[in-house]
Amino acid sequence: MTAALQSPARTEPVAEPPSRRRPRAHPLTTVNPASRLFVLAVMTLFALYFLLPVWWLVVSATKGSGEIFSGNGFWFGESFALAENIQTLFQAQGGIYSRWLLNSLLYAVGGGIVSTLLASMCGYALAKFPFPGREAVFGTVLAAVLLPAPVLAIPLYLVFSFTGTINTFWAVFIPSIVSPFGVYLSRIYAASSIPDALLEAGRLDGAGEMRIFAMGVRLMAPAMVTIFLFQFVAIWTNFLLPSLMLADTSLQPVTVGLVGWRELQGYPISYTTVVTGAFVSVVPVVAMFLSLQSFWSKGLATGAVK
Amino acid sequence: MTIQRQSRLRELRRAAPFVLPFLLLFVVVYLVPTGYSVVQSFFAVKRSGLGLGGAEAVFAGLGNYVRVFQDGDFIASLGRVSFIGIIQVPVMLGIALILALLIDSSVSTGRKFFRVAYFVPYGLPGVIAALVWSFLYAPTLSPITGFFASIGVDVSFVTDGALPFSIANILTWAWTGYNTILIFAALQAIPEETMEAAALDGCSGWKAALLIKVPLIRPALLLTLVFSIIGTFQLYNEPATMKSVAPNLPSTYTPIMAALRSLSANDFNYAAAQSVVLGALICVLSVLVFRASARSVD
DSSP: OHHHHHHHHHHHHHHTGGGGGSTTTOTTTOOOHHHHHHHHHHHHHHHHHHHHHHHHHHHHTTBOTTTTTSSOTTSOOSSBOHHHHHHHHHHHHHHHHHHHHHHHHIIIIIHHHHHHHHHHHHHHHHHHOOOTTHHHHHHHHHHHHTSOHHHHHHHHHHHHHHTTOTTSHHHHHHHHTOOHHHHHHHHHHHHHHSOHHHHHHHHHTTOOHHHHHHHHHHHHHHHHHHHHHHHHHHHHHOOHHHHHHOOSGGGOOHHHHHHHHHTTTTSSSOHHHHHHHHHHHHHHHHHHHHHTHHHHHHHHHHHHHO | OHHHHHHHHHHHHHHHHHHHHHHHHHIIIIIHHHHHHHHHTTEEEEEOTTTTSOEEEEEOTTHHHHHHHHOHHHHHHHHHHHHHHHHHHHHHHHHHHHHHHHHHSTTOSOHHHHHHHHHHHHHSOHHHHHHHHHHHHOTTTOHHHHHHHHTTOOOOSOSTTTHHHHHHHHHHHHHHHHHHHHHHHHHHTSOHHHHHHHHHTTOOHHHHIIIIIHHHTHHHHHHHHHHHHHHHHTOOHHHHHHTTTOTTSOTTSSHHHHHHHHHHTTOHHHHHHHHHHHHHHHHHHHHHHHHHHHHHHO
């Protein structure tokens, strides 16, 4: 790792002389081919490291039963059995997998929408109304961003079991609709993107505060899409909270269900079915990322720079 | 004075409908559980007679906390996550910084492809990633072990000595790309004039990257450092999933797992004390990181 860090630094002086050809115009863009090749090799090596396990997952989901651990793990098997594997997956244990998918969608889409709405309303008010106690509210919410969800899971379990709401839909849904990070992001975004003049003009026209907010929402849309995406992914990938709260398998999301299957050690649910299930469960998240790509990269930039 | 007061009240009335729904749920989901756990951590369940006469909660003072700090399993779990963090976090952030600088530099071709390629593991739910790696690590099934066996090298990812590194690898694999994107975003925010001025002064390429870019993105680096430290202390998914391939992995491997074991043993008050200690530890650590870095800026 240190070699990768230092080698380019050492080759850099060599790169200096050729840059004299175009004097001082773009000293940053002229690089000698050797170091360019080296950089490309390093980047490709890491790309392989990140992509190979995903590739293994895709390839393994297409293999016939028994083939998954024989032959080359990173190439297709003799038979292409993706369709059969998916069919087996959705028939296993009375079709419980589709139930898990539906649960995950309910938790993630429903929780994502509600949390985005609540967080952006709160962030908007924190940005636009200088009410007393505003900074105290913001400070408390911001502190909560640092309290990690897994640490909170046990206290949540204690409270929910005290109130007897354990092993219900709400035990997972209610914690999912609170996004302190969303409040933080939407406050920053509302402060810079919604002009005060919009609020003043709205009030002069006699519009209610909610109506003015509804107009401002259009300007906040990029931030809201980002919050939704992050919340969606966070809920979809959550494992500890639902596995703690839900004993009833028909209420579980797909992550908890799959790990339960993995623990059966290949019987009666085969490894191929578990791998296919993992592959299918990733598809909605990937689809979400691809369709909202321009939003999340912008949102990440806002969150990182501020 | 009175006019100011009136306007403050008006702002409060305006803000309330927007703030209250979130705030109410925030109290239910964050403040109440935290407070409830703190209260519970000071109590203990006392069973009368032979344990048949029912149980009652009695005030235990700091008893649970004394127990936490005398609990060999819990201390060992803290040691394990510290060990994993000390190795994994610098490696991961080092790689993320290098990759972000490479994508940002004019040297790189296909930067869009690499950005997406590095980010792909983040799209895999953490536990699904752990599940995939559990297959890649499994002693008898692993294609990697199989490959090494075919060239005569005996490799195991699940021996006691290898486990921290196997877990560290899953974390690095899953989170490097995320951190790369965060650091890259900060690099993109550096004004072009700054780098042009540096180039005019004869500072370009790697020298400019290390001497000018890296100090400028210190806030983003700090953020990734704090998030990574917090992440290591809340380790759960990876070791829990690894249990299916490493049966020798103790059920108190990480602090969260230790607290969960207390929970499943119906030792609620003790589980509460463990999670309070863990939460406090994480807060102290992130404050320390922020303060240490603030000092290094001066």
